[in-house]
Amino acid sequence: MSAAKDVTDANFQAEVLENSKPTIVDFWAEWCGPCRQLGPVLDAMAAEYADNIDVVKVNVDDNPAIASKYGITSIPAVYLFANGEVAKTSIGAKPKSALEKEFADYLTPSA
Amino acid sequence: MSNDLGPSFANAVNLNLTPAAAQETTPGTSDDAVHDVVIVGSGPAGYTAAIYAARADLKPIVIAGSVTAGGELMNTTDVENYPGFIEGIMGPDLMTNMQQQAERFGADIRFEDVTSVELDGEIKTVTIEDGTVLRTRTVIMATGSAYRKLGLPNEERLSGHGVSWCATCDGFFFKEQNIAVVGGGDSAIEEATFLTKFASKVTLIHRRDSFRASEIMQQRAFDDPKIEILWNKAVKDIHGEAKVESLTLEDTVTGETSELDITGLFVAIGSDPRVDLVKDQLDLTVDGTIAVDGRSSTTSVPGVFAAGDVVDATYRQAITAAGSGCVAAIDVEHYLAALDS
Numbered sequence: 001m002s003a004a005k006d007v008t009d010a011n012f013q014a015e016v017l018e019n020s021k022p023t024i025v026d027f028w029a030e031w032c033g034p035c036r037q038l039g040p041v042l043d044a045m046a047a048e049y050a051d052n053i054d055v056v057k058v059n060v061d062d063n064p065a066i067a068s069k070y071g072i073t074s075i076p077a078v079y080l081f082a083n084g085e086v087a088k089t090s091i092g093a094k095p096k097s098a099l100e101k102e103f104a105d106y107l108t109p110s111a
Numbered sequence: 112m113s114n115d116l117g118p119s120f121a122n123a124v125n126l127n128l129t130p131a132a133a134q135e136t137t138p139g140t141s142d143d144a145v146h147d148v149v150i151v152g153s154g155p156a157g158y159t160a161a162i163y164a165a166r167a168d169l170k171p172i173v174i175a176g177s178v179t180a181g182g183e184l185m186n187t188t189d190v191e192n193y194p195g196f197i198e199g200i201m202g203p204d205l206m207t208n209m210q211q212q213a214e215r216f217g218a219d220i221r222f223e224d225v226t227s228v229e230l231d232g233e234i235k236t237v238t239i240e241d242g243t244v245l246r247t248r249t250v251i252m253a254t255g256s257a258y259r260k261l262g263l264p265n266e267e268r269l270s271g272h273g274v275s276w277c278a279t280c281d282g283f284f285f286k287e288q289n290i291a292v293v294g295g296g297d298s299a300i301e302e303a304t305f306l307t308k309f310a311s312k313v314t315l316i317h318r319r320d321s322f323r324a325s326e327i328m329q330q331r332a333f334d335d336p337k338i339e340i341l342w343n344k345a346v347k348d349i350h351g352e353a354k355v356e357s358l359t360l361e362d363t364v365t366g367e368t369s370e371l372d373i374t375g376l377f378v379a380i381g382s383d384p385r386v387d388l389v390k391d392q393l394d395l396t397v398d399g400t401i402a403v404d405g406r407s408s409t410t411s412v413p414g415v416f417a418a419g420d421v422v423d424a425t426y427r428q429a430i431t432a433a434g435s436g437c438v439a440a441i442d443v444e445h446y447l448a449a450l451d452s
Contacts, residue, residue, distance in 0.1 A: 032280040033185040073284040074271040091271035093178035
């Protein structure tokens with residue numbers, strides 16, 4: 001799992017939906033091997049693109065309401081929220097370059 | 112293979128990015144050394160090769176994969192058939208142990224992805240995603256295999272919305288639901304059995320009238336009151352708008368179709384050797400695996416060796432992969448000794 005800030009059912013609204021910056025949410029769980037592998041990749045992205053995006057994580061085991069609201073049935077699931085809406089999703093542990101490609105529109109200031 | 116779909120391990124070390132461009136953007140990252148051996152892959156074959164090569168003082172570099180390190184066993188729970196563990200061992204623990212064992216003898220393990228390899232000539236090159244070009248006298252390909260897909264149009268669309276390749280990751284989301292597993296090998300039955308912890312009912316769909324799985328696994332499925340087995344059925348379509356709602360099945364004997372209402376489909380129909388990096392440079396077998404000479408790991412190109420599931424269309428076990436990685440490291444040792452003598 002990543003070192004990103006934990007977001008919960010209670011503060012998802014404030015931390016993600018009302019965030020002025022596009023926010024990548026890493027839906028993960030302790031038992032999920034690929035989630036552990038994806039963590040460092042998202043940490044690297046959080047550091048590299050700190051000016052443009054925030055990266056947070058939601059433990060689906062502890063926060064079933066949010067996971068269920070967004071219909072998560074596979075993890076790791078990486079959802080990008082912009083202006084309170086799901087703007088982009090990516091399922092599975094993927095290398096940084098692949099995620100950069102998928103989320104390219106949100107990683108540069110001009111977007 | 113596609114890189115835009117759920118099964119994480121299908122994305123492994125073969126992202127076909129532009130190595131030339133990557134090299135330009137990160138100058139100076141290539142070292143001048145010519146290494147003895149670079150191992151591509153980090154499942155039981157890759158790590159076992161690393162342990163043996165490190166102990167032979169070949170200072171192996173392992174390109175382990177950025178999100179695929181440890182290979183397929185990272186997606187499993189209990190491994191009960193790996194010798195030496197009386198009560199079994201968790202797959203991820205086994206792989207962490209192998210990694211640490213290789214590191215103890217000095218293997219240089221890098222959690223990066225390989226973008227290309229050049230296998231011709233005495234000095235081979237392995238280019239990794241950060242642009243680093245490694246020069247090496249030998250290469251061991253241990254890239255394993257990637258989950259096979261059903262190849263249905265709605266499979267990709269509903270991936271992450273009820274279609275899954277990882278029971279250990281996703282079983283949790285199907286508590287008290289009615290789900291299905293498609294496949295007939297050990298991994299299909301293992302997944303079905305695991306999923307009964309969560310689901311109210313698991314339908315195991317198999318296109319033949321008997322399983323390929325081992326007897327002990329089959330018996331577990333037969334004995335499980337939550338598992339129903341549908342023989343001679345193939346999945347023809349997956350239905351659902353936002354998420355999976357039902358399947359169309361076709362009887363492989365009579366051709367009759369039927370519907371099955373389920374909320375989740377776990378695909379466990381086997382895997383294909385991951386040969387994208389080398390398919391134009393090495394001879395392959397009719398099964399699509401890298402061709403090796405007899406019981407050795409010697410490929411069609413001198414100095415290039417292959418081990419594990421990427422050479423094995425038959426056995427594909429953790430222990431056979433580990434044994435095959437050992438073979439590759441010893442073959443490398445002999446090859447280098449012959450060159451140097």
